[in-house]
Amino acid sequence: MIRRHFLKTLATTSAAAVTFPSIVRAQTLGLGGGVSPANRLNLGIIGAGLQGRVIMTSAMANAAARIVAVCDVDKQHRAQTRQFVEETYASETDSGTYRGCDEYGDMRELLARPDIDAVLIASPEHWHALHVIHAARAGKHIYCEKPSGASIPETRAMLDAVRASGVVCQIGSQQRSMVNYLRVIDLARGGYLGGITRVRVGLPRYMNVRPAGGAGLAASLGGYSDEPPPRSGAPEPVPPGLDYETWLGPAEPLPYCKARVHYHWRWNYAFGGGRITDWVGHHYDSAALVLRVNDRMPVAIRNATARFLDDTPLYNTASDYAFEAHYDNDAVIEVSSALREGVHVDGTEGSVFVNRSALEYTDPRLRRVQIPSHRALFRLDGARGHMDDFIACALKGATPRAPMSDAHCVTAAAHLANIAFRAGRRELRFDPVAEQLVDAPDAVRYFQRVMRAPWTLPA
Structure with missing residues (x-):
C-alpha cells in the first residue's frame, strides 16, 4: 500500500512516547471505517512488548485492519498499548474519542472472542508454539514473530495445527518483503x-x-x-x-x-x-x-x-x-x-x-x-510490506510469503x-x-x- 501521510507523531502520545514506532496510514478510517467491516480484519495482539508494538503499528498502518484487543502478562504493557490504540483511532474521529480495544491477561480469553479474525503473536520464544496452536484451534489467522518455535517438535506441532485448521499463518521473516x-x-x-x-x-x-x-x-x-x-x-x-x-x-x-x-x-x-x-x-x-x-x-x-x-x-x-x-x-x-x-x-x-x-x-x-x-x-505490488501481505492473504485465504x-x-x-x-x-x-x-x-x-x-x- 502507498502511505499517504503521517497519522500522528508519537511524541504527542502520552502513554508511550518512546516505545511505539510512528504510524503512516494508507488512508483515514474514521469511526465508520474507510473500509467496510466485511473487508476488514479485527486483530488481537498477544505479547505487547517491544516487537509486539512494532508489528502492531505496522498493522495499524493498513486500513484493512483494526486492533480490538491486546493480551499481555505485564499489566503496564497492555494498558499502554490499549491507550495508544484508542488514542490513535480517536484522532481519526470527528468526536476525538474512541473506545474499542480491550485488555486481557490470558490469551485464551482473547481467542474465545468470535469477533476477532486474526492475532499477532510477539510473545517470548518459549510461548510461540502454544500461542500458535491455540490460535489455530480457535480458527484465527496468525502472524507470529520468528523463530516459529523453540524446538523441531514444537514447529512440527504448530505446522500440523495450522494445516488442520486451514488458517493463514505468516511468520515474521520480514526480509521476504x-x-x-x-x-x-x-x-x-x-x-x-x-x-x-x-x-x-x-x-x-x-x-x-x-x-x-x-x-x-x-x-x-x-x-x-x-x-x-x-x-x-x-x-x-x-x-x-x-x-x-x-x-x-x-x-x-x-x-x-x-x-x-x-x-x-x-x-x-x-x-x-x-x-x-x-x-x-x-x-x-x-x-x-x-x-x-x-x-x-x-x-x-x-x-x-x-x-x-x-x-x-x-x-x-x-x-x-x-x-x-x-x-x-x-x-x-x-x-x-x-x-x-x-x-x-x-x-x-x-x-x-x-x-x-x-x-x-x-x-x-x-x-x-x-x-x-x-x-x-515474490511480487511486492508497489510498496506492500510483510504485514500488508499477511492482511491481504488472511482476507483472501491465500498463502503468505513466509508460511509456517x-x-x-x-x-x-x-x-x-x-x-x-x-x-x-x-x-x-x-x-x-x-x-x-x-x-x-x-x-x-x-x-x-x-x-x-x-x-x-x-x-
Missing part, C-alpha cells in the same frame, strides 16, 4: 550470478543488542542499550502488575529477576536460543531461499564450534559460533558470528552481499540487471546447531523424514523442551 533481499534471491535463482559456489551467513554475536533505530525505542522495556545486559542477577521481588507465573508458562520455574525477562529472555536456553534462533528467520532464511532449500531440513550440521561465556550464570546461549548446514541436494549454508552480518552469495559470474543497510556487487553489471516480473520470487511450512524447515537449522553446541559435537546427523536425530544418544536430551504442567504439546 524487503526489496534488496529479494533482488539477491532473484539474481541467484535466476542464474544471473552463474553457478552458485558458496553461500555464507553472518549472524550477530552474543548480546549485540544495539538496535538499528537507536536505544530509545526500548528504553522503558529494559531491552536494547549500548551496554551488554547484566550477566548475573539475584532473585528479586516480582514487580506489581507482572504475572510472572504465566510469563514462565511451559518453561522451567526460574526465579524472577529483571535481567531475565522482556528482551533478555533470548540469552537463556530455558526461553530462547540466543542470536541463532533470533536471526535464523532473517539472514539464514534468505540464504535458504537463494539455494532453494527453504522447504527442506538439513541432513547434517558439520564443523560446529561455539564459545560459551563461563561468567554468566544468568545467560547460557552461545557467544561466538560457527557451523555448516548440509542438505540432501548437496547444498551447504555456512554460518558464523565472525562474518560481517548479512548474506554473502558467491557465483561463477559474480558475488553479492546484502544486509539491511547495504547491497554490494563485485561486478557493476549485476547492478544493471533488470529482472522480469515473471522471474521474481517454510519456517518449520528453516528454523530446524538453528535448533540442530544449538543441539550440537550444547552436546559438544562437531557434527550432528538428522533424518528429515522421521524428523529425528541419527546416532546421537548424547544429544537427544536437547532435542525437545519438556513443558511444565499443565502445558503440553498436542499428541
Whole structure:
C-alpha cells in the first residue's frame, strides 16, 4: 500500500512516547471505517512488548485492519498499548474519542472472542508454539514473530495445527518483503550470478543488542542499550502488575529477576536460543531461499564450534559460533558470528552481499540487471510490506510469503546447531523424514523442551 501521510507523531502520545514506532496510514478510517467491516480484519495482539508494538503499528498502518484487543502478562504493557490504540483511532474521529480495544491477561480469553479474525503473536520464544496452536484451534489467522518455535517438535506441532485448521499463518521473516533481499534471491535463482559456489551467513554475536533505530525505542522495556545486559542477577521481588507465573508458562520455574525477562529472555536456553534462533528467520532464511532449500531440513550440521561465556550464570546461549548446514541436494549454508552480518552469495559470474543497510556487487553489471516480473520470487505490488501481505492473504485465504511450512524447515537449522553446541559435537546427523536425530544418544536430551504442567504439546 502507498502511505499517504503521517497519522500522528508519537511524541504527542502520552502513554508511550518512546516505545511505539510512528504510524503512516494508507488512508483515514474514521469511526465508520474507510473500509467496510466485511473487508476488514479485527486483530488481537498477544505479547505487547517491544516487537509486539512494532508489528502492531505496522498493522495499524493498513486500513484493512483494526486492533480490538491486546493480551499481555505485564499489566503496564497492555494498558499502554490499549491507550495508544484508542488514542490513535480517536484522532481519526470527528468526536476525538474512541473506545474499542480491550485488555486481557490470558490469551485464551482473547481467542474465545468470535469477533476477532486474526492475532499477532510477539510473545517470548518459549510461548510461540502454544500461542500458535491455540490460535489455530480457535480458527484465527496468525502472524507470529520468528523463530516459529523453540524446538523441531514444537514447529512440527504448530505446522500440523495450522494445516488442520486451514488458517493463514505468516511468520515474521520480514526480509521476504524487503526489496534488496529479494533482488539477491532473484539474481541467484535466476542464474544471473552463474553457478552458485558458496553461500555464507553472518549472524550477530552474543548480546549485540544495539538496535538499528537507536536505544530509545526500548528504553522503558529494559531491552536494547549500548551496554551488554547484566550477566548475573539475584532473585528479586516480582514487580506489581507482572504475572510472572504465566510469563514462565511451559518453561522451567526460574526465579524472577529483571535481567531475565522482556528482551533478555533470548540469552537463556530455558526461553530462547540466543542470536541463532533470533536471526535464523532473517539472514539464514534468505540464504535458504537463494539455494532453494527453504522447504527442506538439513541432513547434517558439520564443523560446529561455539564459545560459551563461563561468567554468566544468568545467560547460557552461545557467544561466538560457527557451523555448516548440509542438505540432501548437496547444498551447504555456512554460518558464523565472525562474518560481517548479512548474506554473502558467491557465483561463477559474480558475488553479492546484502544486509539491511547495504547491497554490494563485485561486478557493476549485476547492478544493471533488470529482472522480469515473471522471474521474481515474490511480487511486492508497489510498496506492500510483510504485514500488508499477511492482511491481504488472511482476507483472501491465500498463502503468505513466509508460511509456517517454510519456517518449520528453516528454523530446524538453528535448533540442530544449538543441539550440537550444547552436546559438544562437531557434527550432528538428522533424518528429515522421521524428523529425528541419527546416532546421537548424547544429544537427544536437547532435542525437545519438556513443558511444565499443565502445558503440553498436542499428541
